[in-house]
Amino acid sequence: xxxxxxxxxxxxxxxxxxxxxxxxxxxxxxxxxxxxxxxxxxxxxxxxxxxxxxxxxxxxxxxxxxxxxxxxxxxxxxxxxxxxxxxxxxxxxxxxxxxxxxxxxxxxxxxxxxxxxxxxxxxxxxxxxxxxxxxxxxxxxxxxxxxxxxx
Amino acid sequence: xxxxxxxxxxxxxxxxxxxxxxxxxxxxxxxxxxxxxxxxxxxxxxxxxxxxxxxxxxxxxxxxxxxxxxxxxxxxxxxxxxxxxxxxxxxxxxxxxxxxxxxxxxxxxxxxxxxxxxxxxxxxxxxxxxxxxxxxxxxxxxxxxxxxxxxxxxxxxxxxxxxxxxxxxxxxxxxxxxxxxxxxxxxxxxxxxxxxxxxxxxxxxxxxxxxxxxxxxxxxxxxxxxxxx
Numbered sequence: 001x002x003x004x005x006x007x008x009x010x011x012x013x014x015x016x017x018x019x020x021x022x023x024x025x026x027x028x029x030x031x032x033x034x035x036x037x038x039x040x041x042x043x044x045x046x047x048x049x050x051x052x053x054x055x056x057x058x059x060x061x062x063x064x065x066x067x068x069x070x071x072x073x074x075x076x077x078x079x080x081x082x083x084x085x086x087x088x089x090x091x092x093x094x095x096x097x098x099x100x101x102x103x104x105x106x107x108x109x110x111x112x113x114x115x116x117x118x119x120x121x122x123x124x125x126x127x128x129x130x131x132x133x134x135x136x137x138x139x140x141x142x143x144x145x146x147x148x149x150x151x
Numbered sequence: 152x153x154x155x156x157x158x159x160x161x162x163x164x165x166x167x168x169x170x171x172x173x174x175x176x177x178x179x180x181x182x183x184x185x186x187x188x189x190x191x192x193x194x195x196x197x198x199x200x201x202x203x204x205x206x207x208x209x210x211x212x213x214x215x216x217x218x219x220x221x222x223x224x225x226x227x228x229x230x231x232x233x234x235x236x237x238x239x240x241x242x243x244x245x246x247x248x249x250x251x252x253x254x255x256x257x258x259x260x261x262x263x264x265x266x267x268x269x270x271x272x273x274x275x276x277x278x279x280x281x282x283x284x285x286x287x288x289x290x291x292x293x294x295x296x297x298x299x300x301x302x303x304x305x306x307x308x309x310x311x312x313x314x315x316x317x318x319x320x321x322x323x324x325x326x327x328x329x330x331x332x333x334x335x336x337x338x339x340x341x342x343x344x345x346x347x348x349x350x351x352x353x354x355x356x357x358x359x360x361x362x363x364x365x366x367x368x369x370x371x372x373x374x375x376x377x378x379x380x
Contacts, residue, residue, distance in 0.1 A: 014339050014369030017360050048319035052312070053340045054180060055319055057360060 185348035227289035235274025279310035
């Protein structure tokens, strides 16, 4: 049941390879703690059905994640998220890096000294953290879509 | 693999299909895209031998189409071809008698998947429900390939989503699927390969993920580019 809702309501960008977006989705879910290291993940076909994507695309995403040692598949048992701390640390650094790069790219044209920028970041970050604590822990995986529940 | 090599068809003096060449592989979903009248449905009919061709050849796993190949390919037309007074349960029994490759267990599973009522009569089904039942009749055959003519046409959002889900499920499994649609957005993430048709000619055929990674284009982008120029 939870498994179904966890993957509902995800939309993809039609101009980037879908398999790469699936890999990124897994990385985000790992870094934000939505899926834990060592946890089993849906089969390729299950994931394709949950995300409404082509099964071969799901297969390719899993292959890519295996190559990046993000997931491990032993024999016939379901694939799991890796327990390797190195890999997990690397993903976190990667996501943080790309997010900051994107941020820098958007503000690059605004003429602002680094000190001032860092102050603004600190202020906004503190506000965001405070706001996060007041809300209930972001209503996990509730989506309005009803048609997804496989019995 | 379903393979069309330089297939042409004429209707009186009009060339309906001109040198149509493409393949649809097993384990993949291939989609024929094009505007109305481009020849999409005609191509499906030629594969089923429902309309003659005047040049070229059509092969299923290397074999020219003949009465034996029809057992390996199931065809889902764009309308439900069941008498209106027939109950769905009777229609299933009829199909079972008719097709040696009928898979009763899968038929039942499909009826549950689409939440269909065995006691309902074919003529009383809404358009969306009729489309689902049509898919049951096609997918319950143990065929290697399934070809579908406009499975999404005129269907509401929720029914379209449910129909789209069947493509990723075990109910389609590792078969080869060839479908036609003009609702590209519905199949953008679902298909492996797109074959764009314009006026009976294959204007372009491509692997969707490859176009996304090499050209940063969506299927809709390529379709606009090819068909609007």
